Amino acid sequence: xxxxxxxxxxxxxxxxxxxxxxxxxxxxxxxxxxxxxxxxxxxxxxxxxxxxxxxxxxxxxxxxxxxxxxxxxxxxxxxxxxxxxxxxxxxxxxxxxxxxxxxxxxxxxxxxxxxxxxxxxxxxxxxxxxxxxxxxxxxxxxxxxxxxxxxxxxxxxxxxxxxxxxxxxxxxxxxxxxxxxxxxxxxxxxxxxxxxxxxxxxxxxxxxxxxxxxxxxxxxxxxxxxxxxxxxxxxxxxxxxxx
Numbered sequence: 017x018x019x020x021x022x023x024x025x026x027x028x029x030x031x032x033x034x035x036x037x038x039x040x041x042x043x044x045x046x047x048x049x050x051x052x053x054x055x056x057x058x059x060x061x062x063x064x065x066x067x068x069x070x071x072x073x074x075x076x077x078x079x080x081x082x083x084x085x086x087x088x089x090x091x092x093x094x095x096x097x098x099x100x101x102x103x104x105x106x107x108x109x110x111x112x113x114x115x116x117x118x119x120x121x122x123x124x125x126x127x128x129x130x131x132x133x134x135x136x137x138x139x140x141x142x143x144x145x146x147x148x149x150x151x152x153x154x155x156x157x158x159x160x161x162x163x164x165x166x167x168x169x170x171x172x173x174x175x176x177x178x179x180x181x182x183x184x185x186x187x188x189x190x191x192x193x194x195x196x197x198x199x200x201x202x203x204x205x206x207x208x209x210x211x212x213x214x215x216x217x218x219x220x221x222x223x224x225x226x227x228x229x230x231x232x233x234x235x236x237x238x239x240x241x242x243x244x245x246x247x248x249x250x251x252x253x254x255x256x257x258x259x
Contacts, residue, residue, distance in 0.1 A: 019071040020251075025171060025231045027159055038132070043166065043167050043205070044166040044167070044208045044209050044210070045206065045208075045209070045210045045211075047209075047210065047211050047212045047245060048068060048108070048208060048209025048210045048211060048212075048214070048252070049063065049166055049209070050063065050212055051074060051081065051082075051196050051209050051211065051212045051213070051214060051250055052074075052163060052209055053066075053076075053080035053214075054080075055076045055080055055082060055083050055155050056076055056077060056079075057079055062074060062076075065154060066166055070165065070166045070167055071165045071166075072165060073162050073163060073164055073165055073203050074159060074162070074163055075160050075161070075163075077159070077160045077164050078125065078155045078156050078157065078158075078159045078160060078161060079122060079125075079156050079158065079159070080157075080159030081122070081123070082107070082108075082116055082119045082120065082122060082161060083119075083120045083121065083123065083124040083154065083155060083156045084117050084118065084119055084124055084125070084154075084155040084159075085115050085117075085118045085121065085124065085128060085152055085153070085154055085155075085222055086112075086115045086116065086118075086149065086152065086153040086154075086161075087115060087116045087118065087152050087153075087226075088114070088150050088151070089111065089114050089116055090117070091116075091149075091150050091229055091230075092107040092111075092115065092116025092118065093116060094229035094232060095116070095118065095222070095223075095225040095229045095248065096116065096118070096206070096230045097220070097227055097229075098224075098225045098229055099217070099225050102217075102228070103221065103224065103225060103257045104217070104221065105215070106118060106207055107119040107120065107207070107214050107216040107217055108205070108206065108207050108208060108217060109205070109206045109207040110163060110164050110205050110206060111164075111203065111204055111206060112161075112162055112164065112202065112203045112204065113166065113202050114202075114205070115153075116206075116247060117161060117208060118210075118217070118222065119214075119216060120216050120217055120218065120219070120222060121217065121218045121219075122156070123156070123218075123219070124154065124156070124216075124217075124218055124219045124222065125154035125155055125156025125157075125159070126154070126156055126157075127219035128152065128154055128219040128222055128223060129152075130150070131223045132149060132223060132226065133221055135223065135227065148230060149227070149229075149230045152226065162203060163203075164203035164204050164205050165203070165204075170208060180247070215258060
């Protein structure tokens, strides 16, 4: 079981050390970084790179330490919500260029597509109703994925996204945009690795989450069409519940 995280905690860092002792859900711990690095041929080189550049994303191979299932962002969020609200939780999860990356047990990439086909949850319809799971890209042996930087960029509060004051008006530094950090990064952790041996869901669990997410697609789409989508980074998952 992974360690309990305090969503309200802030990062406290020893000078010269890239791995924080206190962290929030989107920061990788020293142990989590070691697990990620173990996927590559030269883990010490990867750790050295992160020690010098902790904000650098890295490309890592799949198939040994983990597989990755990549889903469209909104559908992936629904899968993740099912995993945490109704199931056993998840392994590490990241977003990259509009897709959700769910880290899974090795072998999942080869098994999940056949399970979806067997259960007839591929593209198409069945029994007069939609039974569609959007394309899930399964990365296993021979594939590689880009993992986000170790630490999350500190994003400004909603007030910081508002336009600055008009000319002549008093300046409010607390509500002014803060340069590059005002832009949400294209790669970030939603559930960051925090142990050398994280629990990873297998193909059956991800099939379960995908099927339930697909069943809710119609009602969720109706809600999204009449309201602005919620901030994709607002939800915090209690990793102490992970089985």
